[in-house]
Amino acid sequence: DAGITQSPRYKITETGRQVTLMCHQTWSHSYMFWYRQDLGHGLRLIYYSAAADITDKGEVPDGYVVSRSKTENFPLTLESATRSQTSVYFCASRDEGHTDTQYFGPGTRLTVL
Amino acid sequence: AQSVTQLGSHVSVSEGALVLLRCNYSSSVPPYLFWYVQYPNQGLQLLLKYTTGATLVKGINGFEAEFKKSETSFHLTKPSAHMSDAAEYFCAVSGLSGTYKYIFGTGTRLKVLA
Numbered sequence: 591d592a593g594i595t596q597s598p599r600y601k602i603t604e605t606g607r608q609v610t611l612m613c614h615q616t617w618s619h620s621y622m623f624w625y626r627q628d629l630g631h632g633l634r635l636i637y638y639s640a641a642a643d644i645t646d647k648g649e650v651p652d653g654y655v656v657s658r659s660k661t662e663n664f665p666l667t668l669e670s671a672t673r674s675q676t677s678v679y680f681c682a683s684r685d686e687g688h689t690d691t692q693y694f695g696p697g698t699r700l701t702v703l
Numbered sequence: 704a705q706s707v708t709q710l711g712s713h714v715s716v717s718e719g720a721l722v723l724l725r726c727n728y729s730s731s732v733p734p735y736l737f738w739y740v741q742y743p744n745q746g747l748q749l750l751l752k753y754t755t756g757a758t759l760v761k762g763i764n765g766f767e768a769e770f771k772k773s774e775t776s777f778h779l780t781k782p783s784a785h786m787s788d789a790a791e792y793f794c795a796v797s798g799l800s801g802t803y804k805y806i807f808g809t810g811t812r813l814k815v816l817a
Contacts, residue, residue: 621803623804623805625807630712630809631809632793632807632808632809632810633747633793633805633807634807635804635805638803638804648804680746680747682747684803690735690754690797690803691737691749691752692737692805693749694739694746694747694748695746696745696746697744697745697746
């Protein structure tokens, strides 16, 4: 299926564990983004990537690691999960051919106990 | 710092009434402007966008928005609310500081009353 997918959709983990959230897009968009959504904050950018092997920090990068070895995948890793990282995480990709529009995945709801 | 302000975290309207969701941004240059809708347990879906050209932009589901440079606003409207419009709406801007990154507002949850 064409589009952007995220896995898992729901995840419960414990403090201190490592967690990886997956994001996959089929459009071959160069830019990809990770956001977290929290009440009262809207969506905040964690990391973004301009191309394979090029990543950069967003507004709230602490505690997160990203990699992008292939254009279509952009995994987000929480190296040692904390309760403050309980959130809904959205991945997005940017369509350069449509004036900067970002398309979002369905989200991953992460709970850290 | 650039910012996006959505006035009213919760808005309630009666079915059939006008919907008006407000969005103001701070920028010295015209950015790209977007409205997204989020239904429960779903991702964000693009409603409409302003890039260049006509300042009145029409989107999906009967929504439209008008870019007013003098007021740095991009308010979202719909003449007649439907129960199915109940959702959270986010305004976003990009192109600020020459980047591709979005800045989002904090969202407005729209409730439609029968």
